[in-house]
């Protein structure tokens with residue numbers, strides 16, 4: 001597949017984000033790569049991997065745990081709750097900045113998606129409703145357990161952990177943080193009218209189901225300032241066995257509650273033709289990043305149109321940047337794109353991580369794509 005961005009493309013225009021200027025509106029979507037050390041410190045290869053992709057207007061990091069208990073969906077995912085982890089994120093921030101890029105860290109708690117064999121902790125969620133999925137543990141594939149419903153005191157602790165993790169990200173030199181409230185993880189679980197069966201202030205009405213995500217946004221904004229905060233949501237997304245009979249009301253409640261804070265951006269994973277996208281766009285007047293779900297695939301012509309009409313502020317691209325460190329250059333030239341290799345998405349080591357060639361490196365072979 002090739003696509004050529006015109007010189008005056010809307011996606012190539014600079015945009016302010018996190019109090020700084022991103023060179024273009026092609027952002028790198030968060031991508032878990034499972035290469036962190038066992039203690040959740042990003043690997044020595046991470047600075048190279050991210051800085052190779054610094055021509056993205058903004059890099060959003062792989063999902064990163066806000067505390068030890070927030071881990072456990074996949075092996076070797078990073079955290080940002082120890083000094084050692086923070087030091088490595090500081091190296092990554094410096095490398096990306098030296099290469100001319102900007103970077104936010106995506107903050108998550110995996111909630112009911114955790115397996116105790118990975119996390120070492122009891123699995124928790126809004127209610128005792130399990131994700132009916134198998135996950136890879138150190139001793140093979142196992143079903144996810146029924147989570148224990150969090151107490152209100154534990155919820156307050158988790159809000160504080162998002163705040164502390166955001167502080168660490170800024171102290172590490174990152175440009176901001178993205179709060180992960182998408183794809184079936186803890187904050188998304190609370191938003192769902194199926195997975196969240198609570199009868200207290202965090203369940204029931206759309207406002208109550210939106211309360212945890214809103215409290216996290218408010219705490220993080222209070223800690224690091226609104227412009228450095230992004231929020232990712234995925235209304236109706238079935239990742240993580242997520243079920244939502246109503247994919248709009250809790251999101252509208254969330255966005256209505258936080259919109260006056262003027263956070264840096266809202267990042268929505270959705271097919272733009274879905275009614276839930278129109279519902280979000282109606283409520284949300286601030287900067288909006290669109291990422292089309294994996295099941296739909298990227299259509300650069302659609303993204304360019306949406307950006308030129310002002311419907312979206314930027315587009316986030318996942319696998320395109322994973323396989324093409326120089327994706328922006330390739331799109332400017334209409335060059336062929338490297339295909340992502342799924343076998344190495346979550347495999348340890350440098351293969352499929354830091355060895356995807358740029359056009360310069362692949363020479364004649366890739367340049368021949370210019371003609372096609």
Ligand SMILES: Cc1cc2nc3c(=O)[nH]c(=O)nc-3n(C[C@H](O)[C@H](O)[C@H](O)COP(=O)(O)O)c2cc1C
Pocket residue numbers: 029030031032033061062063106180182183232269291292293294297298316317318319320345346
């Ligand atoms: C290997 C891989 C890892 C992912 N990890 C994350 C993640 O850590 N956080 C997140 O919010 N989404 C994650 N996603 C979803 C992507 O951000 C994105 O929504 C999805 O890949 C669709 O975009 P694309 O078609 O441009 O790749 C991941 C997707 C892939 C393929």
